[in-house]
Amino acid sequence: MKKILFIGAGSMAEALIQGWIKQKVFTAQEIYVTNRSDKDRLHFLHDTYGVNCNFDDAIYQNADLIILAMKPKDAIAAMRELKPKITEQSAILSILAGIAIATIIEHLGARLVARVMPNTSATIGMSASGIAFNDKVTAEQRSTFLQLLEAVGSVIEVNEDQLHAVTALSGSGPAYIYYLMEAFERVGTKVGLPKDTVRLLMTQTLAGTAEMLKQSVDEPDVLRRKVTSPGGTTEAGIKALEQYHFNEAIEACIKEAEARSRLLANSK
Ligand SMILES: NC(=O)C1=CN([C@@H]2O[C@H](COP(=O)(O)OP(=O)(O)OC[C@H]3O[C@@H](n4cnc5c(N)ncnc54)[C@H](O)[C@@H]3O)[C@@H](O)[C@H]2O)C=CC1
Ligand SMILES: O=C(O)[C@@H]1CCC=N1
Known part of the structure; x- marks a missing residue:
């Protein structure tokens, strides 16, 4: 019987709890969850999982x-509270x-x-x-940690400094894609399709594109050119993206997120 203790009971704790229970990594009885003060949230997690x-x-x-799963701004206070309750041997x-x-x-x-940057998927x-x-x-402990994360997706070992970039890309990444989907649905309805049709078309397009990138030997730009007929619709669409500075927007997005991760590190 294992005991896995979450300090913090928010979205990411719930994502891992759901994933680990679903993948049978831990049973619900092996998982303990606490937070700062929101008892309703704890009741919800107990009743649901x-x-x-x-x-x-x-x-x-x-x-x-x-598992430390509170917001970074609450981390120091939470660790101060936690320190007298745990041992130096605690993983x-x-x-x-x-x-x-x-x-x-230090705290x-x-x-x-182990420091991991997962995402809500x-x-x-x-x-x-x-x-x-x-x-x-x-x-041996490394391989146990890796197995835990592999049970809820893929995991890649990086040096600690690179975690800032991982956070900006795949940690925050689902939000960028949801934001993109919000835009597709908004505009898709403007050009004549029901929202649920847009959702079906574009979730499958995202999944298919991701799978093509995984399976194909071609680089993304080669795959993109295969979609883009001269004088066709894709060319017109991409031109509009360029006019609206798509590449600059993505560069700013990732750099800002990475810089925020570094700022959080330095403000402690
Ligand atoms: N939401 C996401 O997509 C991802 C979040 N993260 C990281 O996970 C952490 C949690 O994020 P979310 O789940 O989104 O936050 P959240 O705001 O949904 O949950 C934070 C939880 O921490 C609890 N908490 C605050 N102070 C506490 C204390 N002193 N002692 C015990 N519990 C305390 C709160 O009551 C709440 O249950 C953050 O550090 C974030 O950087 C990492 C990857 C993805
Ligand atoms: O927005 C955040 O700070 C957290 C880290 C990655 C995803 N959510």
Whole structure:
């Protein structure tokens, strides 16, 4: 029987809880969840998934894994509260954007820390996660952490500094794609299709395009040219994207997000 303790009960905690239960990595009885004060949220998680939200402090010492899942701005206060309850041997998995392993060790005294940047698609086993470890994590522990993340999608090991870029790309990435879908649906209805038809067409287009990129040996620009007939519709569409500075917008988006991750790291 394992004990997995979440500190923080928000969207990302819920995504991992759902993913791990669905993939049978942990049973609901093995998962313990706490947050700062929102008891309704804990009741919801208990009622929906069956996880433990009412437990005594012994769990903090006995937990096999403690997951830091609060907002970065709340991390220092949360770690101060947590420190007296855990041991130096506690294994910590942090999903916090921009909070360095060194900061976690400084405030928690824990030695064994993995930092992961998952995304909300962990809910359906489709997260794209980046992970970094501190040097106290053994090869065996690394492979356990990697298996946990592989159970809810794909995971790639990076050095800690690269986690800022991972956060800006795949951590925030689902939001960019949802934003894009909002725009497709808004405009799709303006050009004459019902919203649910646009949703069907464009979710399949996104899925098909992602699968083509995975399976094809061609680079994206080669695949793009295969869609773009001279004088055709795609060419007209891409020209409009260029006129509206699509590349600059994407560059600003990723750079701003990456810079924010660094800012969060430096403000601690
Ligand atoms: N939402 C996302 O797509 C992703 C979020 N993350 C990271 O996951 C973390 C959580 O994000 P969300 O789930 O979106 O946030 P959220 O705002 O939905 O949830 C945060 C939770 O932390 C709890 N909390 C705050 N202070 C606390 C304290 N002192 N002790 C215990 N619990 C405390 C809150 O009560 C709440 O349950 C953030 O650090 C974020 O950077 C990482 C990858 C993706
Ligand atoms: O917006 C955020 O700060 C978090 C990190 C990646 C996704 N959500």
